[in-house]
Amino acid sequence: MSTAKDVTDASFRADVLDSEKLVLVDFWAEWCGPCRAVSPILDQIAAEHSDKIELVKVNVDDNMQIAAKYQITSIPAMKLFKGGVVVKSVIGAKPKPALEADFAEWLK
């Protein structure tokens, strides 16, 4: 089970948009197999770069407003926020090296 913080429609502003840090938001759901597969990989990437990024999770079942606002139509969807703005989006479960390459610019 991931130790990443669960963010909700109500806490999204404070936890993500107003955060001082780079925040990687994992939009997921219980019924999504690829989400479960990629979750431990995101945990690893976040743990290895904890000085740079914070990983949080948005359960789309429970937080449909945020999912709709960011036009999520496929999960897992991973969005990296900097200063309240999405700087990188990745859709779909990928192996760790592929995700590291996608986010390389922000993990250095």
Added chain:
Amino acid sequence: MKLRQTIIIGSGPAGYTAAIYAARANLRPLLIASSVEAGGELMKTTEVENYPGFPEGIMGPDLMAAFQAQAERFGTEIVLDDVTSLDLSGDVKTVTLGNGDVHQALSVIFATGSAYRKLGLDDEERLSGHGVSWCATCDGFFFRKKTIAVVGGGDSAMEEANFLTKFADKVYVIHRSDSLRASKTMQDRSFENPKIEFLFNQTVEHIYGDTAVTGIGLRNTVDGSESTLDLSGLFIAIGADPRTHLVHGMLDFTAEGTIAVEGRSSRTSLAGVFAAGDVLDPTYRQAVTAAGSGTVAALDAEHYLASLPKGLLAKATADPEPAKVSA
């Protein structure tokens, strides 16, 4: 480096069944399951109604969890990583993983399944995840009260279309001919579903939308006429191709693009390399046929290992290191 008796690549019904048989034959298999697709295609399905032994049906992910548990019960070691390269030529086969680990074995069972076919349209990749999808169970949720379409005429297209009617108001099924490949049961279920409308003899020629899918362009395969359809989701289920890029140039292939094997066996063109499941099956591609194929591969591998010089085999049958599971 430790030399193993067998390494199985793939974690669908073929890979796990090969593992169950190989483990029970005391071959102490290592199974490379992939990092994000462990369990294979059935992980993306819902109810599986045609796997024998489950008269009430079973959820795809539950079935694969059971396959995995059964393989592990007999000592299969499972690694959640992806194979990046293979050297299959000599007596000792070398398998390199995404995390850099290198494993060696006297035999390899290759069971990597198949990958979804794409339509091959310009905007397909760009709008993938923005309305274009290959996974109804993953993405259907986001199309509540929307109009969407499924492309394809096989069982998986029918299953997706029916599943998607839980969410969408309207599901078109677009098929290039006027007859479906799907089983009678699935056809009947789809024809009876009031939310599903069939568009026969149509191919998708365009996908429209700037940031998300807004519609598609269709062409009638009989009279060539073109039309457009407004919708917000396009689910593509037009079949799959064997996932064999890792062994291109190493093994012989059939005209259909599957791995060539000797007769009814799993023996490929390289000694000690066995194929199982969709990679050698251009025709049936069912969970249960893949499982049967995995059995054949494990038995063939066992027979092959028994035929090797005693000295070589002895190197691979020494006590294993403690099992480690890397993520």
